[in-house]
Amino acid sequence: IVLIVWAGTGLVALTEQLLQSRVALRYAAFSILCALLTFTTAQTVAASVAEPKSAGELFYANLRMGMALGQLPDAAKITVAYGDAGILPFVSGVRHMDIVGLNENRIAREGKERGWLWIVGYVLGSRPDVIGFYTYPDGIVFNLGHGLMGGYYSVLASAPDFLNNYTYAGGFDAGSVHTQWFVYNQSPYRDAIWQAVQAAADFKDYTIRMP
Incomplete structure (x- = not known):
């Protein structure tokens, strides 16, 4: 999860740099990061329940x-x-x-x-x-x-x-x-x-x- 956060932060920064901080695209990148975090957390919880x-x-x-x-x-x-x-x-x-x-x-x-x-x-x-x-x-x-x-x-x-x-x-x-x-x-x-x-x-x- 920590690595994903770091990667997501870098993704947002890169998006701002390349696309001149376009707000809509910046929030799109942030949404992708949130989706990745949610998916990873859900997988972790599911694995713990399946194999406690x-x-x-x-x-x-x-x-x-x-x-x-x-x-x-x-x-x-x-x-x-x-x-x-x-x-x-x-x-x-x-x-x-x-x-x-x-x-x-x-x-x-x-x-x-x-x-x-x-x-x-x-x-x-x-x-x-x-x-x-x-x-x-x-x-x-x-x-x-x-x-x-x-x-x-x-x-x-x-x-x-x-x-x-x-x-x-x-x-x-x-x-x-x-x-x-x-x-x-x-x-x-x-x-x-x-x-x-x-x-x-x-x-x-x-x-x-x-x-």
Whole structure:
């Protein structure tokens, strides 16, 4: 894509030089560039869906979790708190609470002012139906994520409010990390979520360790 942008920029400049900056032709060249970018992006997305493992192990793990949740009749009513806003909510249709804050206005704005500890309390206090985070393959919680919460997932995972109210549902092997999923005990969709994740997961049981 970067090469196409550079080529397109050169094409526009050359068109201006040769045709004395005729506006109509300049915009025609720009339209060609946009079409090339759209075509390339569409091919990339299509290839990732057709061969999901080619897009990376984490993408594939999140895709599998999303497909597991997406088969539930009440998927649109389920809230999933997780730090990656990507393929999982796209294929599942669940309501995604982005712990990092990229698509969660309150976390993005108030979290910046109040800090990561407030985010932990806000997430747990919101009682999402599902909470997910990463561990290393040895079970230690991964604390090297991005955003304000990136270094404090172990605080969330060890909070009494989390331990008392969430049950392990299953995990997925994403190579250098594992994705771990927990379901809220009082969720009206608790049993359906647990069964769907267990059926799809690589790990049916897991020991989470703190760093």
